[in-house]
Amino acid sequence: MTALQANLDKLEEAIASACRAAGRPRGEVELMAVSKTFPAPAILEAASLGLTLFGENRVQEFASKAAALEPIRAATKYHLIGHLQSNKAARAAELFDGVDSLDSVRLAERLHDAAAKSAKRLPVLVEIKLSPEETKTGLEPDSEELARLLELLPGLAGLHMCGLMTIAPWGAPETQTRACFRSLRASRDRWAAAHPRLHFDVLSMGMSGDFALAIAEGATRIRVGTALFGKRAPEPR
Numbered sequence: 001m002t003a004l005q006a007n008l009d010k011l012e013e014a015i016a017s018a019c020r021a022a023g024r025p026r027g028e029v030e031l032m033a034v035s036k037t038f039p040a041p042a043i044l045e046a047a048s049l050g051l052t053l054f055g056e057n058r059v060q061e062f063a064s065k066a067a068a069l070e071p072i073r074a075a076t077k078y079h080l081i082g083h084l085q086s087n088k089a090a091r092a093a094e095l096f097d098g099v100d101s102l103d104s105v106r107l108a109e110r111l112h113d114a115a116a117k118s119a120k121r122l123p124v125l126v127e128i129k130l131s132p133e134e135t136k137t138g139l140e141p142d143s144e145e146l147a148r149l150l151e152l153l154p155g156l157a158g159l160h161m162c163g164l165m166t167i168a169p170w171g172a173p174e175t176q177t178r179a180c181f182r183s184l185r186a187s188r189d190r191w192a193a194a195h196p197r198l199h200f201d202v203l204s205m206g207m208s209g210d211f212a213l214a215i216a217e218g219a220t221r222i223r224v225g226t227a228l229f230g231k232r233a234p235e236p237r
């Protein structure tokens, strides 16, 4: 058995156990394999084990792997989960099957323009910032910009709004992490009621260290990198 197979087995057990504890069917929680920094062969192996949804955080990095992924391209999906500069929106709309880190009106307009040109409807998640750390990307839940974005999205035919994404504060105590996930779910319920033309089905929250808490708080998609592929080399900045 390969390391990846062993990690996946262990992870599946932990997901199943978190679902049982939360009284939720396993089928409600989608596993996204976060393959950022890992080379294409790791993705090919993961796909051979049945994983179909992958998360990448850089346009350029994914572009460099794309050719090697051609044999499995039709059977797999790749979403951008890292911050996207609007000048790279067109390239991202072309390369990815979804953008889970939509965090500005300007980016929404750029992605819509690019997707609409190729008659594509790009699935997006709006990224919400729920922790005070400076480094965290995403829109503040009470911001004017978020309000404008939610007003605008129903009119952007190139985009298919599917829900929300958040990253919990790194290394926070369990109670704070849970509160963060609970807060995303509560915001989702409020905004879904206020914007009946938008879909909010997807709640993407929880990573290697906190996916069990996220599942307890209603996550429908968890994003797991380290627990599957192992430790990442430090990212160049």
Ligand SMILES: *Cc1c(COP(=O)(O)O)cnc(C)c1O
Residues within 6 Å of the ligand: 034, 036, 057, 081, 082, 167, 207, 208, 209, 223, 224, 225, 226, 227
């Ligand atoms: C890297 C990353 C993950 C995966 O984190 P792990 O702790 O390795 O599971 C999930 N979500 C986002 C947005 C990331 O950038």
